[in-house]
Amino acid sequence: MSSNTRLARLLNLVPYLVARPEGVPIAELAADFDVSVAQLRTDLTALWMCGLPGYGPGDLIDLSFDGDHVRILFAAGMDRPVRLAGHEALALSVALRVLGDTPGVGDRAAIASALDKLAAAAGVEAAGVDVRGTVVEDGVERYADLVESGRAARITYYSAHRDTTSERVIDPIEVVAADGHAYLRAWCRTAGEVRQFRIDRIDACSELDEPSEPLRLSNGSAPTAFLEAELPLIELRVGPGGKWITDSYPCEEVTGEAHGYRRVKLRARDLDWARRFVLSLGGEAEVIAPEQLRESVRQSARAALARYATASA
Numbered sequence: 001m002s003s004n005t006r007l008a009r010l011l012n013l014v015p016y017l018v019a020r021p022e023g024v025p026i027a028e029l030a031a032d033f034d035v036s037v038a039q040l041r042t043d044l045t046a047l048w049m050c051g052l053p054g055y056g057p058g059d060l061i062d063l064s065f066d067g068d069h070v071r072i073l074f075a076a077g078m079d080r081p082v083r084l085a086g087h088e089a090l091a092l093s094v095a096l097r098v099l100g101d102t103p104g105v106g107d108r109a110a111i112a113s114a115l116d117k118l119a120a121a122a123g124v125e126a127a128g129v130d131v132r133g134t135v136v137e138d139g140v141e142r143y144a145d146l147v148e149s150g151r152a153a154r155i156t157y158y159s160a161h162r163d164t165t166s167e168r169v170i171d172p173i174e175v176v177a178a179d180g181h182a183y184l185r186a187w188c189r190t191a192g193e194v195r196q197f198r199i200d201r202i203d204a205c206s207e208l209d210e211p212s213e214p215l216r217l218s219n220g221s222a223p224t225a226f227l228e229a230e231l232p233l234i235e236l237r238v239g240p241g242g243k244w245i246t247d248s249y250p251c252e253e254v255t256g257e258a259h260g261y262r263r264v265k266l267r268a269r270d271l272d273w274a275r276r277f278v279l280s281l282g283g284e285a286e287v288i289a290p291e292q293l294r295e296s297v298r299q300s301a302r303a304a305l306a307r308y309a310t311a312s313a
Helices: 003-018 026-032 037-047 086-101 108-122 140-149 223-230 244-248 271-280 291-312
Strands: 062-066 069-074 151-159 164-178 181-188 193-198 202-211 233-238 251-256 262-267 285-289
Touching: 003 026, 003 037, 003 069, 026 037, 026 069, 086 108, 140 151, 140 164, 140 181, 140 202, 164 193, 193 244, 233 271, 244 251, 244 262, 271 291, 285 291
Parallel strands: none
Antiparallel strands: 062 069, 151 164, 151 202, 164 181, 181 193, 233 262, 233 285, 251 262
């Protein structure tokens, strides 16, 4: 750890504690500053030896410890956050602009507010900087607006792995970004399940005069909660021929491997559906987890081979 890094942290610890007069758990403070608890205690001890000229008992920064909490009693005039340097403010402003332009990443209103506050505090704006992210599809805003409208839609969609174009009625859920592309996640009434559609493969889209009613659970939770909390998570190792999976299904994680292979994590309707899905992929997919699914696929594959051997005999 460089001395500059530690100095910056010490300078920021004091105004942070001033803003939390009720005190802060030491573990939380360490996590917020991305250091160990031991390092944080060392930093707090160092602050006790800092203060105003004179360096008497009433001139030094004073801290109070109550169990695992720490609070500041005297800040020695260091109660204002350190002002960002011009290059730091510009870098942060550019990063916020990229986030604001990326669908499904965060609250755009909050990002815009943060940009305004940053410009006012640091006097730096990134308006003149050409920010180009990895998601470049036209029309992303249109589909974000479609989600906000709460209306169902009819789309004409090109499926790359089937090389076919079909018309579907969907109930939009959200717009997300992954692997450099923007996707519209929606309940597909044709397929009867949640699907994600690459926006640059939607040939046509028309809003319907009926409300969007994506699948909800009996407890009233929304599809995103349905996907993330209620459905089993499966992990597959997929060959080059199975790349279409990441375009057609909402994958929570995709990791590239050598020779065009990928590890993907996605939610399945249930493990029986997952078993049939994996078997339909033939040799293009290997189940990594859960073990219950691995065993189910193994048994089904053995049974199919046994029937094939019997028929051949």
